[in-house]
Amino acid sequence: MNLAVLGFGNVARALARLLHQQRGAHPFRINAIHTRHGTACNVSGLSTDPEFGPPAASLEEVLERAKAQVLVELTTLNPENGEPALTHIPTALRRGLHVVTANKGPVACAYHGLRDEARRHNVRFLHEAVTMDGTPVYNMVRQCLPAATVTGFAGALNSTTKVILEAMARGHSFEEGIAQARALGVAEGDPWFDIEGWDSACKAAALANVWMDARTTPAQVDRKGIRQLTPEKLAEAAAKGKRIVLVSRARRTAQGVKLRVRAEVLDRDDVLASMHGTSNLLVLETDLMGQFGVFTLNPGPEQTAYGVFADLMEIARNS
Amino acid sequence: MNLAVLGFGNVARALARLLHQQRGAHPFRINAIHTRHGTACNVSGLSTDPEFGPPAASLEEVLERAKAQVLVELTTLNPENGEPALTHIPTALRRGLHVVTANKGPVACAYHGLRDEARRHNVRFLHEAVTMDGTPVYNMVRQCLPAATVTGFAGALNSTTKVILEAMARGHSFEEGIAQARALGVAEGDPWFDIEGWDSACKAAALANVWMDARTTPAQVDRKGIRQLTPEKLAEAAAKGKRIVLVSRARRTAQGVKLRVRAEVLDRDDVLASMHGTSNLLVLETDLMGQFGVFTLNPGPEQTAYGVFADLMEIARNS
Numbered sequence: 001m002n003l004a005v006l007g008f009g010n011v012a013r014a015l016a017r018l019l020h021q022q023r024g025a026h027p028f029r030i031n032a033i034h035t036r037h038g039t040a041c042n043v044s045g046l047s048t049d050p051e052f053g054p055p056a057a058s059l060e061e062v063l064e065r066a067k068a069q070v071l072v073e074l075t076t077l078n079p080e081n082g083e084p085a086l087t088h089i090p091t092a093l094r095r096g097l098h099v100v101t102a103n104k105g106p107v108a109c110a111y112h113g114l115r116d117e118a119r120r121h122n123v124r125f126l127h128e129a130v131t132m133d134g135t136p137v138y139n140m141v142r143q144c145l146p147a148a149t150v151t152g153f154a155g156a157l158n159s160t161t162k163v164i165l166e167a168m169a170r171g172h173s174f175e176e177g178i179a180q181a182r183a184l185g186v187a188e189g190d191p192w193f194d195i196e197g198w199d200s201a202c203k204a205a206a207l208a209n210v211w212m213d214a215r216t217t218p219a220q221v222d223r224k225g226i227r228q229l230t231p232e233k234l235a236e237a238a239a240k241g242k243r244i245v246l247v248s249r250a251r252r253t254a255q256g257v258k259l260r261v262r263a264e265v266l267d268r269d270d271v272l273a274s275m276h277g278t279s280n281l282l283v284l285e286t287d288l289m290g291q292f293g294v295f296t297l298n299p300g301p302e303q304t305a306y307g308v309f310a311d312l313m314e315i316a317r318n319s
Numbered sequence: 320m321n322l323a324v325l326g327f328g329n330v331a332r333a334l335a336r337l338l339h340q341q342r343g344a345h346p347f348r349i350n351a352i353h354t355r356h357g358t359a360c361n362v363s364g365l366s367t368d369p370e371f372g373p374p375a376a377s378l379e380e381v382l383e384r385a386k387a388q389v390l391v392e393l394t395t396l397n398p399e400n401g402e403p404a405l406t407h408i409p410t411a412l413r414r415g416l417h418v419v420t421a422n423k424g425p426v427a428c429a430y431h432g433l434r435d436e437a438r439r440h441n442v443r444f445l446h447e448a449v450t451m452d453g454t455p456v457y458n459m460v461r462q463c464l465p466a467a468t469v470t471g472f473a474g475a476l477n478s479t480t481k482v483i484l485e486a487m488a489r490g491h492s493f494e495e496g497i498a499q500a501r502a503l504g505v506a507e508g509d510p511w512f513d514i515e516g517w518d519s520a521c522k523a524a525a526l527a528n529v530w531m532d533a534r535t536t537p538a539q540v541d542r543k544g545i546r547q548l549t550p551e552k553l554a555e556a557a558a559k560g561k562r563i564v565l566v567s568r569a570r571r572t573a574q575g576v577k578l579r580v581r582a583e584v585l586d587r588d589d590v591l592a593s594m595h596g597t598s599n600l601l602v603l604e605t606d607l608m609g610q611f612g613v614f615t616l617n618p619g620p621e622q623t624a625y626g627v628f629a630d631l632m633e634i635a636r637n638s
Contacts, residue, residue: 135611136463144455146632274593297610313465
């Protein structure tokens with residue numbers, strides 16, 4: 001199966017290594033890698049360390065030259081408008097390509113349109129890796145929760161804020177917390193995307209769009225980040241046996257799906273307070289299966305790449 | 320699809336209600352319910368509160384009269400020998416019936432034989448509900464972790480011991496802890512099955528048989544329960560910021576898969592120490608997806624019944 005990959009950051013590199021390692025049993029072939037800075041293309045498959053030429057003139061040209069059957073969208077997100085993925089994905093779907101993305105933007109900002117576009121062209125639009133790295137979330141609900149409906153959720157889904165809040169609880173400053181998150185490799189290019197709760201809002205919107213038919217966007221999430229918190233407030237909470245965690249919540253109301261991102265003061269025993277460092281956790285509320293959840297421990301680009309791979313396997317299984 | 324159900328305890332009753340509620344969209348029909356005390360059978364489907372006659376002479380007779388396509392095995396486990404399920408299941412498989420069970424015994428004691436028997440007869444043997452109530456575990460790994468291998472796991476999988484240890488940590492006696500577990504409805508008929516670690520050993524053996532080709536039994540698990548613990552020991556651990564939890568662990572060694580059940584002294588921040596009351600948690604270690612996990616919050620018979628239902632849906636989807 002021929003792939004074209006957009007973006008060549010840590011996740012794309014990890015994916016290239018994983019596909020190379022699995023090539024005997026699962027013959028996916030990366031025929032093109034396209035970034036703003038250059039394009040590598042070989043219709044017989046690229047090496048894991050390909051040589052890039054100048055950037056191709058258009059995505060269409062890349063897909064054509066690569067004879068791609070699947071677009072793997074791994075560009076960096078512009079959180080304000082979901083671009084450039086929001087342009088790339090429909091372009092590929094309209095040409096009859098399946099699309100797999102690890103990019104929150106499209107699912108958070110425009111899920112229904114993309115899903116419907118995929119259906120019109122009888123292809124798949126899959127996005128396992130956008131919320132919990134590679135931990136099965138979207139695929140788990142779709143495949144393992146037959147007839148059940150997700151009625152709400154609550155998640156500690158952002159690593160950067162977790163690292164900053166834990167640093168402050170140990171008496172460090174906000175800035176030292178940011179530095180620690182950077183050192184762990186979890187803070188996005190601009191850490192304020194995490195600190196202001198945008199990342200948590202994107203993930204909440206993505207989950208609610210897919211599971212609760214919310215048809216929402218991150219901007220519509222009732223969102224407040226952690227910038228108002230101080231080491232003093234964290235110490236005060238800790239003295240009471242509490243923890244402060246940035247939580248994304250969704251619930252269904254008579255007025256529709258309500259999404260909220262807040263730094264919540266939780267009992268230490270609350271499951272939402274049980275994750276540390278870069279680990280994330282999600283509690284699902286369902287009609288038929290009660291409450292249960294998933295978590296991911298210290299994930300890295302390899303896990304995100306695995307989430308993309310799981311989607312590719314799902315496409316291959318049904319093609 | 321015609322079902323014959325063995326056993327009519329809380330899970331079977333919850334399953335009957337669930338199937339009744341879903342009957343419009345998913346036409347599973349319970350045509351027989353068979354217990355030691357009586358048999359109810361109607362080839363056009365039983366009500367959710369059926370009338371029982373005297374027990375049928377044999378399981379074969381029940382399956383025949385019910386025109387059953389699936390056996391749902393929900394009898395009570397004899398942990399020493401896995402009976403009576405271990406007799407029932409091959410009987411049904413050999414007659415070409417699919418089997419779904421919520422009964423740990425067969426998966427813990429005889430998984431490979433049953434799996435192979437099912438393959439020989441081209442039917443399914445599914446068991447989602449045996450370890451984490453209905454939370455997707457077996458189905459999740461089979462369907463959502465393509466090409467990955469589970470290399471080990473660690474779980475806080477037993478509710479009774481969790482309730483007893485938490486009661487002792489609050490200063491109550493062992494016996495008061497047992498009473499609390501009974502009041503919550505989680506202690507098995509004989510709570511010593513949980514206290515001595517047999518339930519945790521059964522669950523570990525089941526997971527290791529399915530995921531790690533362990534071909535083991537609960538008796539082969541290196542098992543120690545919690546009876547040696549006292550309120551004093553729990554208080555001592557708590558004073559050091561620790562928690563004591565009965566943990567089931569599996570790891571692969573040069574000598575094969577090693578399984579261990581122990582009351583472990585864990586940091587309060589350890590994810591295995593994060594569950595309370597009747598909630599359970601499992602961490603999976605994998606080759607391609609790193610470490611991640613699932614947990615179930617305050618499950619009851621409805622969740623276990625949903626696990627059985629999910630297996631029935633899987634069979635219906637592929638039949």
